Amino acid sequence: MSESLAALIVISAIVGVGGFVGLYAGTRHKMDMEQWIVAGRGFGVIFVWLLMAGEVYTTFTFLGASGWAYSRGGPVFYILAYQPLIYVVSFYVLPQMWEAGKRFRLQTQADFFRVRYGSKSLEAFVALVGVVFLIPYLQLQVTGLGLIVEVASFGGIRRTPAMVISFAIVAAFVFTSGVRGAAWVSVLKDFLLLFAALFVGFAIPYHYFGGIGPMFTALIRAKPQHLVMPGATNNLGHAWFVSTVIMTALAFFMWPQYVGACFTARSGDTIRRNAVIMPLYSITMPLMFVVGFTALLVVPGLADSNLALLTIVRKTFPPWFLGIIGGAGALTAMVPAAVQLLTASTLFIKNFCSPIFAPSMTDIQVARAARATVLGIAALALGFAIYSDTTLVALLLLGYAGVVQLFPGVVFGLYSRRVTAGGIFAAMAAGIAVVAFLVLTKRDPFMGFNAGFLGLCVNLVIVAVARLLTSARPTVFDEPAQAQSA
């Protein structure tokens, strides 16, 4: 019991400090919609970096990366491969998106579709796609958090109370502080996670094998095929790898919450510089793989591979250290969940409900309704996490394959004068239909290729045909800037 008590105190302290920082962050600002969702567009390089790093490293990274290394082997390298490439894509898309955001006061991705294509139906459709795919992502954070806290407290805190308490904290600081709360909690989370990953990644292989090199030598001797693709799977080969890496790299910054993070920046150049340096931060990711590979040798045969990291940490270190990992893990769920919650609520009220059901809503009413919706969506995700089973990883993969279908609408919307609302809508709907069919009928990967990638190919073909049928016409971005400044 004293073991569990030590870990429990450390976890509670970390989560408590995180919650306090989050609540405090918003107190010095008057929380209108601009402050709440895009922090008044005032973040410099460091804060944008912390917020993006805070959002990108979710519980899936924390538990999933080591878990895939443990259970699947070689295919886990896709996670490492797409990390630098998402920032390459962001370099060419987000600064322009930020400029559009600044000029037209955009707060969400769906706002972009409304302004660029002049269509409220397209806006509502994009908002709905975002919300539908964000809820399973949110549910994944809740479930991962419950798992981390339960294992890290030696069963001292059960899964359900852990999920309820920490999500009440998240909902509270999102409600009061908006994106500022998430950014400030990120400061704590990023430092803890960096420390935890560096320490665990070097110490665990050193403890059992005398270093990372000797650990790999032992693994190669024991399982020579585990470290190359398809590893321990039978269908995750090179075609799957390439199609998944390209699909994920293009999909990543189509998630509506990352578009929102881009709008918090002070300038487009902040975003561009951030895109240059971000890949360096992924250097902790390989260490998560190393822990997963070591766990395969030291604690083989786990039923749930998501527990590989926590199990080996629990076996190796004293309870208070497990508490630090548990606390860092809990914050790793809470920060992305906060921004997902914020984005889903705003999309739902501002871009879906308001244009369809209540076009006369004022900005103040929209802000008030969006903040109230935070509590509703948090309760919904919590309910799914408590009462449903574990099909959510499948839902998340469907989510990536789904949001990548927004890519042509965003990129051609920014750079081309030959795309219209109708063409983009048809292409997007066809892409999502292909993905939903392949994933829901368990045909992913299809003939070795990732379903989202195939959906995107269909999507792009339709966009190309639509472009041929459309003559170039001026877009809102061609209008002189001063006409829009009011």
Added chain:
Amino acid sequence: MKRPSLGAILFGLIPFAAICLPVSVWDRIDPRVFGLPFNFFWLISWLVLTPLCMWGAYHIIETGRRPSPLRQNKEFVP
């Protein structure tokens, strides 16, 4: 909106090409580098090399935006 120049885009294609095209060549265990399997080492090294490529792209975009030697610190207006 103004598209990035061809040179800036080419820099960004380097990491994509290096990771996606020769996958059947680099997805191997030997030669081990610093004790790491070769595929693991290759992907880790692109975490460092990608910022270098993107620094090149950034440089091109920066110089393209500078109209005169006296650089004015104004926001870029599309």
